[in-house]
Amino acid sequence: MTPFPAAAVFPPLRDSLPLTDLQREVLELKRKKRAIILAHNYQCEDIQAVADYVGDSLGLAYRAAETESPTIVFCGVHFMAETAKIVNPGRKVLLPDMDAGCSLADSCPAEKLAAARAADPSLYVVAYINCSAAVKALSDVICTSGNASRIVSRVPADRPILFVPDQNLGRWVSARTGRAMRLWPGNCYAHVQFTPGALLRAKAAHPGAPVVAHPECTEAVRDMADMVCSTELMVGWCKDQRADTIIVTTEAGMIHRLRREVPGKTFVAAPTDRCSCNECKFMKMNTLHKVRDCLLNGAPEITLPEEIRSRAEIPLRRMLEWSR
Ligand code: 13P
Ligand code: SF4
Numbered sequence: 344m345t346p347f348p349a350a351a352v353f354p355p356l357r358d359s360l361p362l363t364d365l366q367r368e369v370l371e372l373k374r375k376k377r378a379i380i381l382a383h384n385y386q387c388e389d390i391q392a393v394a395d396y397v398g399d400s401l402g403l404a405y406r407a408a409e410t411e412s413p414t415i416v417f418c419g420v421h422f423m424a425e426t427a428k429i430v431n432p433g434r435k436v437l438l439p440d441m442d443a444g445c446s447l448a449d450s451c452p453a454e455k456l457a458a459a460r461a462a463d464p465s466l467y468v469v470a471y472i473n474c475s476a477a478v479k480a481l482s483d484v485i486c487t488s489g490n491a492s493r494i495v496s497r498v499p500a501d502r503p504i505l506f507v508p509d510q511n512l513g514r515w516v517s518a519r520t521g522r523a524m525r526l527w528p529g530n531c532y533a534h535v536q537f538t539p540g541a542l543l544r545a546k547a548a549h550p551g552a553p554v555v556a557h558p559e560c561t562e563a564v565r566d567m568a569d570m571v572c573s574t575e576l577m578v579g580w581c582k583d584q585r586a587d588t589i590i591v592t593t594e595a596g597m598i599h600r601l602r603r604e605v606p607g608k609t610f611v612a613a614p615t616d617r618c619s620c621n622e623c624k625f626m627k628m629n630t631l632h633k634v635r636d637c638l639l640n641g642a643p644e645i646t647l648p649e650e651i652r653s654r655a656e657i658p659l660r661r662m663l664e665w666s667r
Pocket of ligand 1 (some may be wrong): 473
């Protein structure tokens with residue numbers, strides 16, 4: 344018997360599930376408070392089902408910048424809710440669980456980045472959106488996995504780039520753009536758990552199934568994928584595949600969105616060496632009960648010192664402009 348877990352298999356959805364009482368309560372509260380619910384693709388299925396918009400970090404940043412609702416309930420992790428606050432100083436931004444952090448954001452403390460900048464003032468800092476507002480405030484431009492190559496290729500050619508905080512995404516972008524970059528030594532604790540061995544076993548169990556992977560995976564895993572892209576681009580790519588089964592190498596919440604928007608296909612959650620379904624513990628801290636409670640209580644709310652917010656807005660707006 345193999346010591347490794349088999350990949351979790353998600354067959355096509357037959358019918359959409361009826362709303363639960365709690366979901367109906369959340370929708371009613373949302374209407375009363377004139378709130379908008381923005382949810383990342385990695386959120387639980389019951390949260391995705393009540394959201395006004397479900398998407399990747401780039402789509403969520405645009406939606407946050409465009410909304411006119413007085414209250415944004417951000418179902419994602421802390422840096423994402425902060426991003427919504429950076430472009431919405433006058434609106435209330437709620438995060439259902441304030442402890443929903445991100446290992447990648449934590450790997451780049453603002454003081455360390457400030458020291459790196461001070462040591463070499465010629466650096467042009469490109470910050471992956473998975474970082475704190477304080478790190479954004481020290482950066483020249485922000486990027487997401489959906490636009491990173493486009494953003495990096497617009498950086499003035501005479502400036503040395505420091506890419507923070509994800510070395511895996513940075514290496515991928517560097518190879519695609521041909522632009523040498525200094526890479527911050529950070530990574531996503533969840534995506535680096537995918538291994539070539541685990542992916543090989545999933546491929547052997549599902550012969551012919553194409554593999555899509557997130558760029559936060561290691562290079563060895565990315566090299567085995569048919570497509571490497573952001574979570575949003577995965578939706579379109581999966582729709583275009585002729586194969587009826589696809590192996591998805593990212594956080595397993597992505598599969599809820601894929602099952603809803605790419606009907607008729609079976610999705611296989613790429614396993615790790617230890618689990619059959621790789622979930623980000625931070626993303627999963629938000630629950631539908633916490634969404635209901637934050638709508639009821641108007642808390643927990645994201646607040647930012649204005650000095651940091653206004654400085655962070657400059658590279659963030661630059662990204663929104665460069666990636667239009
Ligand atoms: P996307 O921008 O591709 O949705 O990725 C966000 C993220 O946190 C990946 O781990
Ligand atoms: Fe951060 Fe990784 Fe979780 Fe994304 S999946 S929020 S990068 S820890």
